Each structure stands twice: as C-alpha cells, then as structure tokens.
Amino acid sequence: QKEVEQNSGPLSVPEGAIASLNCTYSDRGSQSFFWYRQYSGKSPELIMFIYSNGDKEDGRFTAQLNKASQYVSLLIRDSQPSDSATYLCAVGIQGAQKLVFGQGTRLTINP
C-alpha cells in the first residue's frame, strides 16, 4: 500500500463549479497534511496545510481532514481556469522524519 494515494485524474470541472480533490494516507500517526499546486514545468507551491480534524478555509480553498478515516481533501469553490494545475497531497510521516507526496491529481477547469 502506498503511503499517500490520490486519484491521478484528470479531473475536469466547469468554471464556477466546486472542484473536489481527495487523498488517503496509510500511517495513522501522521500529523501534518499539505496541499500543493503545481503548474506544468514549475515547482510545487503550497496552498494549504491542516493539522487538526475538521475544515480549514482560506479564500476559495477549504481543506478537510478526517484522521479516523485517514483522508484529507481539498475543495476549490468558484473554480477558475487559472486553477487548472496538478494538485499534490503531502503528509508528514511521524517517526520516519519525512514528507511524502501523493502522485497528484491533474485538474482542468473548463471555461
């Protein structure tokens, strides 16, 4: 089982709709969770981080964490064409002292 898993997509969403991205992880001791956005040919940039169960909102982005079910999700409201990118989920693996990324989900927002 992979440490961090994402649906690779591609995920296609119409402009103005809500895009929902999901990620599951295997290590129950994981304590930190991150979402990165990566445009083609560029390095990843941090969008959000979440440490506690529940929702965390930042502008159009909402991160959701459920430690009991071992998943973390990212919602993008009012999706814009500029949101088209690959979204990477990352998890801080306790005890292993490393940050592990999922394979990423490619998101396309259609005008």
Add this chain to the structure above:
Amino acid sequence: SQTIHQWPATLVQPVGSPLSLECTVEGTSNPNLYWYRQAAGRGLQLLFYSVGIGQISSEVPQNLSASRPQDRQFILSSKKLLLSDSGFYLCAWSVTTFSEAFFGQGTRLTVV
C-alpha cells in the same frame, strides 16, 4: 526571509557521465532537506532526505547519492548517469518534519 537556490535550471548529460546538483538554503538554520524526482506526468518521488549535517536517508536504491557537507547545502550526485535518471529534480526544505516544505525552482535533467 528564507530562500532556496537550486541550480542549474536545465541540464543535458550523456549516458555514463557524472552528475552534481547543488541546493542551498538561506535564512534558516538546521533545516530538513529533501531531494525529489518527478518523471514526466508523474508525482514526486522522494529520493533522499536529511535532518542534519552528514545525516542522509535514502528512499530508493539507485545510482544516485546525496551529501550534506554544510548545514544549508544539499548535493545530489551520480558517478554514471542512466537514461532512466532523466526527470525534474526538486530540492526542498522545511523547518521540521511536520511543517510545510518549500521548493527550489528545480533542475530539468535530460540524459541522452
């Protein structure tokens, strides 16, 4: 503020040649340092990480090696490159294992 420098931005190397990619971080002390590789259209594969000078953990057995000769310097090396070493190499740093990682601009390596 903290910054991370990674060079070169692009590199074309023949099979069997050596490799040295360097990454330095400014504005912080004792960062966690990471080397990732990303094949075309794929996710980030963790290659090496380091929590301190001289402390290197390897994730995937391969013909690459890493060193951390100074607190804020991380080097990725190979004695003989393979075609399969082509990819986008990313250096990153974080304050701790559980804090966000910040990436350099990456090196696009093509082995021919």
